[in-house]
Structure formats: structure tokens, C-alpha cells
Amino acid sequence: QKEVEQNSGPLSVPEGAIASLNCTYSDRGSQSFFWYRQYSGKSPELIMFIYSNGDKEDGRFTAQLNKASQYVSLLIRDSQPSDSATYLCAVNGAGNNRKLIWGLGTSLGVNP
Amino acid sequence: DGGITQSPKYLFRKEGQNVTLSCEQNLNHDAMYWYRQDPGQGLRLIYYSQIVNDFQKGDIAEGYSVSREKKESFPLTVTSAQKNPTAFYLCASRKDREAFFGQGTRLTVV
Numbered sequence: 001q002k003e004v005e006q007n008s009g010p011l012s013v014p015e016g017a018i019a020s021l022n023c024t025y026s027d028r029g030s031q032s033f034f035w036y037r038q039y040s041g042k043s044p045e046l047i048m049f050i051y052s053n054g055d056k057e058d059g060r061f062t063a064q065l066n067k068a069s070q071y072v073s074l075l076i077r078d079s080q081p082s083d084s085a086t087y088l089c090a091v092n093g094a095g096n097n098r099k100l101i102w103g104l105g106t107s108l109g110v111n112p
Numbered sequence: 113d114g115g116i117t118q119s120p121k122y123l124f125r126k127e128g129q130n131v132t133l134s135c136e137q138n139l140n141h142d143a144m145y146w147y148r149q150d151p152g153q154g155l156r157l158i159y160y161s162q163i164v165n166d167f168q169k170g171d172i173a174e175g176y177s178v179s180r181e182k183k184e185s186f187p188l189t190v191t192s193a194q195k196n197p198t199a200f201y202l203c204a205s206r207k208d209r210e211a212f213f214g215q216g217t218r219l220t221v222v
Contacts, residue, residue: 043213104154
């Protein structure tokens, strides 16, 4: 059973701090990695994707991928109260399998 | 504007009724998915389709049915065989790697 694991949280950080969210996956052949943000009662929104080892930065967000250790992380710099949400990690395997494997999500609260 | 439209936003079903949730996309995406999300839970895959006139069962297909007669449309029917249908239903589509979601349908059994 291919799995994606995340700490459920809640993770609480003060406004302006760096929030660090982690995700591990079991399928060593995984090729594509995604972070989605989901506000309460709303649908998930894609905020970052990464396909190669290393860091990828987009504004206040940085995704980090380490395929050897099978983890992917999301850093949120200068955290804002509006970042308070659940963050879902999703992983896609190799080949023609178009299914995404989802983690259960990490709840993040940013305190003013 | 391109996007994925789910309707209705809220749906109430009586015991023993079948209901159909609509999902339409104008993104020209080949693959479409239906997920169920329960409170505090992750996304569970119900059905997915990679091409018109073809679809596959996901992890929790029992009590659900789908069709894919057009590229743009992937409706989900929740049948009376689904014993606990109250949940948040999400439709998604993908062309290459990234998936995008509709706004969801919240189904409640009354």
C-alpha cells in the first residue's frame, strides 16, 4: 500500500515566523509532489509543486524535495494569520498511473 | 474563465434516494476524479477517468456510479446503496501533473 504521511498537528506558529510542514512517502518511484492549502469548508487549492531534488521558491513559499530520504517539505516564511489552514501533501507515482496519493493533512494556525 | 464547476453547492437527500452531483470543466483536461472528504479526514478516491467513455473504481466506489460521455463532464451518482453518504464531495481534473478542484458539493442525508 503506497502511503503518504503527514503530522496532523495542529501546528501553531506566531505571526511573522517560519512554518515548516513535512511529508514522507513510501513509493520510491514517485515523480511528482504537490502541496495544497485547504481552508475550512473549502476545496483544496494548489500552492506548490516540485519534481526535482532540491528547493523551489515561490514568494513566501519554499518546497523542498529529498528523493533519497523520501520526504518533501513546505516552508512558509513570514507566516500570516491568513495562512491558517490545513495543508495537504500529494504524491504521484511513476508510469501511467494518474492517481494522486494524499496525506491526511497538517492543520496550521498562525497567531497574531 | 476556465475552471471546474460543481453543482449544487449544497444537496439534501432523503433515505433511499439516488442523487447526482454535477462536475463540468472547460480546461480541456483529460483526467477527472471524484473524492469524498469526511470531517477531519483526508481525500478518498471514489472514481476516476483518464479518457472519455472509460473510468476506473477508486478506493471507495461501492454505492457510487459515474459516467464519462463527454470530455467536459463527469457526473457522480450517489445511490441508495451508499449507507453513509453525508460528506463533502470534490471533483478534480488534470491535464499533465497538477490537479485542480471544483468548489465542492456538501451532501447531507435528511
